[in-house]
Amino acid sequence: MAKTYDYLFKLLLIGDSGVGKTCVLFRFSDDSFNNSFISTIGIDFKIRTIELDGKKIKLQIWDTAGQERFRTITTAYYRGAMGIMLVYDITNEKSFDNIKNWIRNIEEHASQDVERMIIGNKCDIEERRQVSRERGQQLAIEYGTKFMETSAKANLNVEEAFFTLARDIKAKFERSQGMSGAPTSGRVNVGAGSGHKKTSFFSNWSCSLL
Amino acid sequence: MDTTSTLSAKDTVGGSSDTASTSYQPAIELTSEQETFIYELESTDSGSIGLVLRAIYDSGDVNKFSRALEHRIHLYDKNIQKTCAAQYQDFVDSMKELMRLKERCKEIKEEVIEIDEQVQHASANVAHRTKEIVKYRKLMKNATIAIDQITTCLPVLENYAKLQELMEMKKYYQALKVLEELEHTHLALVEKYRFTQLLAKNMAPVRKEIKDKAYSEFKDFLENVKKVAGRTAEQHSFGVNEAERAKRIQEEAMKNAADMEITVNEDGSIVKKGNAKRNRRSMTHGFDEDETMSAQDIIDYTPVHRCCQIFNVLGAKEEFEQYYRQQRSEQCQIVIEKSSKMIQLRHYIEYLDEIIGFFVVEDVIMQTEPTLVTAAHRDQLWEMALKKIIHVMETGFGSNTSIEDMLRMKKVVLLFALTMKSYGYSVGPLYTLLQTFRDGYNEILMSEYCAQFEDDLAKDNYTPITVENEEQFRAVLKQFPFYSRSMETKPYPRTFPFSRFVISVYQQAKNYLSGCLKFMEHLQLTHSEIDDTVRKYANVLLERWSGSLKEFAKRKRSLVQLVQITVNIGYLEKSCESLGSFITKLTSNGEARMVHTSHQVVLSERVFRDARSEVEQQIDECVKNKVNEFVDLAQYDWELPAASGTASDYITDVIRFLETTFRSFSHLPPALARHVCMQTCKHIAERLMWMLMSPEVKAISNGALDQFNLDIIQCEVFSAKDLVEGLDKDTLSMAFAELRQLLDLIMGSDWTTYFAEFGKENGTYVRVKPTTAIAVMEKMIEYEKKSTGFFNPRQGDRKKLLDTILRQLRTLAAK
Numbered sequence A: 001m002a003k004t005y006d007y008l009f010k011l012l013l014i015g016d017s018g019v020g021k022t023c024v025l026f027r028f029s030d031d032s033f034n035n036s037f038i039s040t041i042g043i044d045f046k047i048r049t050i051e052l053d054g055k056k057i058k059l060q061i062w063d064t065a066g067q068e069r070f071r072t073i074t075t076a077y078y079r080g081a082m083g084i085m086l087v088y089d090i091t092n093e094k095s096f097d098n099i100k101n102w103i104r105n106i107e108e109h110a111s112q113d114v115e116r117m118i119i120g121n122k123c124d125i126e127e128r129r130q131v132s133r134e135r136g137q138q139l140a141i142e143y144g145t146k147f148m149e150t151s152a153k154a155n156l157n158v159e160e161a162f163f164t165l166a167r168d169i170k171a172k173f174e175r176s177q178g179m180s181g182a183p184t185s186g187r188v189n190v191g192a193g194s195g196h197k198k199t200s201f202f203s204n205w206s207c208s209l210l
Numbered sequence B: 001m002d003t004t005s006t007l008s009a010k011d012t013v014g015g016s017s018d019t020a021s022t023s024y025q026p027a028i029e030l031t032s033e034q035e036t037f038i039y040e041l042e043s044t045d046s047g048s049i050g051l052v053l054r055a056i057y058d059s060g061d062v063n064k065f066s067r068a069l070e071h072r073i074h075l076y077d078k079n080i081q082k083t084c085a086a087q088y089q090d091f092v093d094s095m096k097e098l099m100r101l102k103e104r105c106k107e108i109k110e111e112v113i114e115i116d117e118q119v120q121h122a123s124a125n126v127a128h129r130t131k132e133i134v135k136y137r138k139l140m141k142n143a144t145i146a147i148d149q150i151t152t153c154l155p156v157l158e159n160y161a162k163l164q165e166l167m168e169m170k171k172y173y174q175a176l177k178v179l180e181e182l183e184h185t186h187l188a189l190v191e192k193y194r195f196t197q198l199l200a201k202n203m204a205p206v207r208k209e210i211k212d213k214a215y216s217e218f219k220d221f222l223e224n225v226k227k228v229a230g231r232t233a234e235q236h237s238f239g240v241n242e243a244e245r246a247k248r249i250q251e252e253a254m255k256n257a258a259d260m261e262i263t264v265n266e267d268g269s270i271v272k273k274g275n276a277k278r279n280r281r282s283m284t285h286g287f288d289e290d291e292t293m294s295a296q297d298i299i300d301y302t303p304v305h306r307c308c309q310i311f312n313v314l315g316a317k318e319e320f321e322q323y324y325r326q327q328r329s330e331q332c333q334i335v336i337e338k339s340s341k342m343i344q345l346r347h348y349i350e351y352l353d354e355i356i357g358f359f360v361v362e363d364v365i366m367q368t369e370p371t372l373v374t375a376a377h378r379d380q381l382w383e384m385a386l387k388k389i390i391h392v393m394e395t396g397f398g399s400n401t402s403i404e405d406m407l408r409m410k411k412v413v414l415l416f417a418l419t420m421k422s423y424g425y426s427v428g429p430l431y432t433l434l435q436t437f438r439d440g441y442n443e444i445l446m447s448e449y450c451a452q453f454e455d456d457l458a459k460d461n462y463t464p465i466t467v468e469n470e471e472q473f474r475a476v477l478k479q480f481p482f483y484s485r486s487m488e489t490k491p492y493p494r495t496f497p498f499s500r501f502v503i504s505v506y507q508q509a510k511n512y513l514s515g516c517l518k519f520m521e522h523l524q525l526t527h528s529e530i531d532d533t534v535r536k537y538a539n540v541l542l543e544r545w546s547g548s549l550k551e552f553a554k555r556k557r558s559l560v561q562l563v564q565i566t567v568n569i570g571y572l573e574k575s576c577e578s579l580g581s582f583i584t585k586l587t588s589n590g591e592a593r594m595v596h597t598s599h600q601v602v603l604s605e606r607v608f609r610d611a612r613s614e615v616e617q618q619i620d621e622c623v624k625n626k627v628n629e630f631v632d633l634a635q636y637d638w639e640l641p642a643a644s645g646t647a648s649d650y651i652t653d654v655i656r657f658l659e660t661t662f663r664s665f666s667h668l669p670p671a672l673a674r675h676v677c678m679q680t681c682k683h684i685a686e687r688l689m690w691m692l693m694s695p696e697v698k699a700i701s702n703g704a705l706d707q708f709n710l711d712i713i714q715c716e717v718f719s720a721k722d723l724v725e726g727l728d729k730d731t732l733s734m735a736f737a738e739l740r741q742l743l744d745l746i747m748g749s750d751w752t753t754y755f756a757e758f759g760k761e762n763g764t765y766v767r768v769k770p771t772t773a774i775a776v777m778e779k780m781i782e783y784e785k786k787s788t789g790f791f792n793p794r795q796g797d798r799k800k801l802l803d804t805i806l807r808q809l810r811t812l813a814a815k
């Protein structure tokens, strides 16, 4: 079968309901925006292929429901994620405060070395801003993650956010390959069969590649 | 001298006559014959003398007779002498007497002459006086005649002056009357004068002037009427605001133009008699004085009446009537002509107002001048107008009109109809127009509600309504007919199965139906007619909505949306019944009436069937697409030497995704969930089979087949799970049966069984088609060829076996 991509990266969007996860993803995958709020049920995903340094990378981005009632269902998806975007709404203080809880969730359920990024969405509605950019940056520094303010509506930084995350994952992946000294075969069998908790994603990868 | 001769003769004759007669007889002897002859001669008249003479001669003795005769003459001479002598004295005495008389006569004559002279002298003065008297008598007579003549002429002049004055004062009708009198009574008497002849000649131009002035005054009137027509109508029909209009509708319907009593005054002005009525009306609507104004109050009809009278007098009544009708019909034509600026409703109201004004005026004139405006003429105008009005209204109110405008328009037309009807005009076609309007209105209303529906559909949050407390719970139940016993007991927050779209749509349906009904008000329809119509419209609306839903679903919707839509459709269907009773309540005007449902158009809940099946199909599609996205990620290494020992990533992902999805969409109707689940499994199986059979895959290793088998096992495990309520697990696992049998057959090389049981109904590999088996076998052989080399002698038997199997399969495939 013809090879359709070089890497498959699985990304995960988490955050309170209504912060705009689905919208950010729609902006990225379909370049569209919908004003009405249709809360996600369970989980959904979108796939978009990007190119980085001549490599075709498929991004399978999981969009989780922010509602509490789907929490158990969605945490099941943390494990397979290589990158997680924690999204809050800059016009909603509470969603920002909850980032801490989401991080705790990640630490509990996701791989140890999962790439993380904090996103402050809806930066187009400056007049209703409740969380300053500085506080966002402050929090990101505390957790050692990257930070960006985006707007799905105004199409601000959405592309950049995903590309940055993808680039970081790719770099980490290629670093881990370099360490193991194996040439890239191009086939990535992500997280296959990893039954252990908190195992390194990339070491795991390397294993499967070897 | 006379006296002397007379005296001498007298003397002679007188003396002899006496003696002759006495002396004759004794002297001569006469025969008897001679005696006779002489007697004859003496007694006969001179004419017969001849006869006597003849007789004498005939007797022959003429001599004798001559002597006899001589003797007789002598006798007579003697007699005469005698007589004269006897009478002479008397004669002389007489003469003397006569002489004396002559003297007396002379005296008397002188006296008479003197008296005559005296009389002549005395009467000369009298004669002179008499002459004078005669002269003056004549003079007096002449004077009297002259006075008489002048007396008859005087009124002519007086009237003429009056005429001039009236003309100057523009009182034409009076002037005309004077003129008529002048001409026919006065001038006729004094025709012979030159000045009167001149005046008579002058009458024609004056008459013409009056006529012209009357025309011009009438024209002014027409002009004036045109100007105030709109206002007249305003007073008569449309008020300024809606409430007033509604009131007017009732009022006008009751009002009858016949109530109006009008009389014409002598000077041609109109007096309204209906005072009692007016008072009554102003009592009820005392707050609005203006309202009681009638056409007569606004318009001065005097000119019309004056014209009528003038032309009547002029004897040109018909000419005027013709002129009037001509003018009015031209005016009518202008009034009913649609102006290019008619865009807004306001323009149409003005338009109709003017028409009402026109016809009210016409009516008033008809009431007062029945010969001028005959019913036939009026109706003819109206008929013409009506045609045009309907055309104007029909073309003017197209589909781009707003609902509010349509409604207002309906009211306006209805009022117009009622008003015209109250004036006795026939308005049947206007009701037909309203019917047309109703259809147009409903079309617009429908499209508005359809647009709203689509808008709601696009803007819905596709999230079941959640209520936090009793109040909110009741609020929802108030808006939408829903009952669930289990929900009543649940703690808050409670969640309804449907999204707010359902409530909004149900409300809209109700509003739409109320809207439909609004237009039918006052259209003189029966309850059941209205009810049926509303129901019909309801069904059409639901049908359109269903179509909208169908179209909406077709356009790539998310699973969240589609699932919520099916749920919503279910509740919309259930709400049809409530909608039906809502209609009944609506159309029965709140009266509790026995409704015979059998006669009603029933709201069909099946109307959403098409939409539902479309949505369900789209749900299938949606899930399949998701599955495809996973399957597209699959990158089998078909020449894998050995399986990884775990299922492929994509398959675990797709299975996890499906599990999550089916668990999350717990509100998916079970039957649909079962169906979707089944379809999804079938689809996965198809895709996997398709991958295996793909011509791009040329060779398959045992290791790869093992890996593939591991993935299928995952699917089978999935299908065995209790994911969807009421789903028969055996049926579900059947989805993967073909793949399972194929893999078992090939991996176990159980060809003998396959061939032995081929065609049997309950064979172990009954689902494996020979062609499928051939395709996979060929790929396996290809790999074997590549990896072990074909010329390995140890493989000889195996090759033979494989050849036999292939040949056998081909034979079966050919069947």
Ligand SMILES: Nc1nc2c(ncn2[C@@H]2O[C@H](COP(=O)(O)OP(=O)(O)OP(=O)(O)O)[C@@H](O)[C@H]2O)c(=O)[nH]1
Pocket: A015, A016, A017, A018, A019, A020, A021, A022, A023, A024, A034, A035, A036, A037, A038, A039, A040, A041, A064, A065, A066, A067, A121, A122, A123, A124, A125, A150, A151, A152, A153, A154
């Ligand atoms: N102004 C503005 N509004 C946004 C933006 N992104 C999302 N929204 C709005 O925020 C609401 C929620 O967006 P979603 O993307 O559905 O929220 P979510 O995070 O996916 O919510 P859950 O699915 O319930 O977890 C929607 O009404 C969006 O229109 C943004 O960048 N700017």
Ligand SMILES: [Mg+2]
Pocket: A021, A022, A023, A038, A039, A040, A063, A064, A065, A066
């Ligand atoms: Mg979402």
